[in-house]
Amino acid sequence: MTRTLTPGKATLSDLEDIYWNGAAIALDPSAHAGIARAADCIARVVAGNDPVYGVNTGFGKLASIRIDRGDVTTLQRNLILSHCCGVGDPLEGSIVRLILTLKLLSLGRGASGVRPALVALIEGMLAQGVLPVIPEKGSVGASGDLAPLAHMAAVMMGHGEAMLKGERMAGDTALARAGLTPVVLEAKEGLALINGTQVSTALALAGLFRAKRALRSAIVTGALSTDAAMGSTAPFAEEIHTLRGHAGQIEVAAALRALMDGSGIRAAHQDNDERVQDPYCLRCQPQVGGACLDVLRQAARTLEIEANAATDNPLVLSSGEVVSGGNFHAEPVALAADMIALAVAEIGAIAQRRVAMLVDPALSYGLPGFLTTRPGLNSGMMIAEVTTAALMSENKQMAHPASVDSTPTSANQEDHVSMACHGARRLLPMTQNLFWILGVEAMMGAQGVELRAPHQTSPQLLAAKAAIRNRIAPMAEDRYMAGDMAAAGDLIASGALIDAVGGDLLPGVSA
Structure with missing residues (x-):
């Protein structure tokens, strides 16, 4: 039986069934309008001249550096690949399914500014059993579970590695075998994928x-x-x-x-x-x-x-304002x-x-x-x-x-984790x-x-x-x-x- 999850209203019973039994899931269609609205807000930011963290600026200690409009997609690609620094054994498949589910719920709140196509890809990966290989170590649990979530996002881009039907393979191969197409990340999308607590919460x-x-x-x-x-x-x-x-x-x-x-x-x-x-x-x-x-x-x-x-940053508020938080x-x-x-x-x-x-x-x-x-x-x-x-x-x-x-990281920008x-x-x-x-x-x-x-x-x-x-x-x-x-x-x-x-x-x- 497929469980339909409504962002903001998923229950422990839903999540426990996904963990123990690998229950199939679908995102409530009512979430789609909010997702699209937030994506439109980010598109307007990109078209304008005001600096917005992570959209047209660098990240962390590099937030003061402005990024040219033509380099926005390169910024997101570089973010993901540079953050794939996890080490250790891969997380087990039941955990990875929870991570993808939680990321789907988070993006589904309509505050992250990602396009609906990105959400659809995560739904497709869950439906087809494409599970990114995510190393277990590398997150300090602040500014998001950056390294492990980057390994998840890399597969969505056609990089990294994934498990499909018990076989470990390149990320682009797994997507192709499942009939899915990698995404080219637009403004804010890479940051939305890795800026969150989904790995910590799933564990x-x-x-x-x-x-x-x-x-x-x-x-x-x-x-x-x-x-x-x-x-x-x-x-x-x-x-x-x-x-x-x-x-x-x-x-x-x-x-x-x-x-x-x-x-x-x-x-x-x-x-x-x-x-x-x-x-x-x-x-x-x-x-x-x-x-x-x-x-x-x-x-x-x-x-x-x-x-x-x-739980990502910045968030698109109901007013349409894009605001950095924690x-x-x-x-x-x-x-x-x-x-x-x-x-x-x-x-x-x-x-x-x-x-x-x-x-x-x-x-x-x-x-x-x-x-x-x-x-x-x-x-x-x-x-x-x-x-x-x-x-x-x-x-x-x-x-x-x-x-x-706690220990300070990222040149003391992230000084409490x-x-x-x-x-x-x-x-x-x-x-x-x-x-x-x-x-x-x-x-x-x-x-x-x-x-x-x-x-x-x-x-x-x-x-x-x-x-x-x-x-x-x-x-x-x-x-x-x-x-x-x-x-x-x-x-x-x-x-x-x-x-x-x-x-x-x-x-x-x-x-």
């Missing part, structure tokens, strides 16, 4: 969508661990959480109650339980997970606004990315403590050491827990705020680490509840355990575990564990 959105999936999975794995450890459900009582009042906490507690409802393990020990309190990794799941949910929701609100924003500065995205990183690190930190508890016979309330029935001869899940500790520690190191690390792009890009390895941590917890939770036989866990968690066992067999004796670890991580990353229990039981992240 932050991907991090958000992955963190959302991880958090929802963590509620399931946390419930499994709680039942495996014969933990109490009393700390999840509704009134405890309504007395505090945080929405995320209330929702996570409700999800945990629903997941554990009907557990035979809990029923077997609740009347003769001598423990007064469980450790925090069990008891405080609503407080920690709920706080992370609230933070992700705040970041989601920021990113949904940014996804719909006009919407290209990605500080909102940088701060949102830092918030997501903190949440990802904390979700993993408390999950890792549950993993450590399950393998420790001093803490796991009767489970055998390292979840093996023959400890000593078998190491069981000893080193799986160590791996989660390594992943948790790596995430803590990467969670340091990127937004505080956001660092949003790499702040958002680090969310991809961080969430992958979290998928692996939660995958290990899922393995251990399944093993733990099976060791409580003949008592059974709840119907909802039995469904979760079935999804785990569909990919990973019980561990009776030591075996080569790397494949199990990978399969467990994929279980989380794919959303299959959420699907197994029915996603309606779990809180999501919405704007």
Whole structure:
């Protein structure tokens, strides 16, 4: 199904479908008139004598240099080619699709001054699967994501490289095979393409969508661990959480109650339980997970606004005036990315403590050491827990705020920058680490509840355990575990564990 996107009104649901599923998109025709109006304004500037930044002047520190009318198209061409300075591995295709989509939404606001043909080319590239090869590094997240967006724009001009149907090729070849024609950029158009936050925002959105999936999975794995450890459900009582009042906490507690409802393990020990309190990794799941949910929701609100924003410079105002500003500065995205990183690190930190508890016979309330029935001869899940500790520690190191690390660039013209792009890009390895941590917890939770036989866990968690066992067999004796670890991580990353229990039981992240 094709999603019709209205600039200024695209939703997180739209963008998440594009990221996960590669949904086809089309720009709402209502945007066309505004795009054409702004392009006419720029044409009038070119025909006149007044200097307007980036239209008939140089860029950045060179803004005082006037450009002859006959050199305007050369100015735009030189801008793009000179800014193709990205390095590192190419961004994955799902990210590039988001970048193109966000650029389409931004230009569609009718404030950038590009011709409708430029917008049509981006639509055609998305429809035909022409995805520019965009190196991952090179943006400081101010004055736009200049280098990575230049690699996108270069393909539109017939330069650079692109992916088409899994094959990497020259940009002009990709366009020709897709039946598309390169553009010759007119006044302002090169600047409109690279002056924006679309790479930073796409990466932050991907991090958000992955963190959302991880958090929802963590509620399931946390419930499994709680039942495996014969933990109490009393700390999840509704009134405890309504007395505090945080929405995320209330929702996570409700999800945990629903997941554990009907557990035979809990029923077997609740009347003769001598423990007064469980450790925090069990008891405080609503407080920690709920706080992370609230933070992700705040970041989601920021990113949904940014996804719909006009962020290049100068902008064509509704009056027809062309005015320089600073919407290209990605500080909102940088701060949102830092918030997501903190949440990802904390979700993993408390999950890792549950993993450590399950393998420790001093803490796991009767489970055998390292979840093996023959400890000593078998190491069981000893080193799986160590791996989660390594992943948790790596995430803590990467969670340091990127937004505080400004550095001047471009001969001090751009003297404060956001660092949003790499702040958002680090969310991809961080969430992958979290998928692996939660995958290990899922393995251990399944093993733990099976060791409580003949008592059974709840119907909802039995469904979760079935999804785990569909990919990973019980561990009776030591075996080569790397494949199990990978399969467990994929279980989380794919959303299959959420699907197994029915996603309606779990809180999501919405704007």
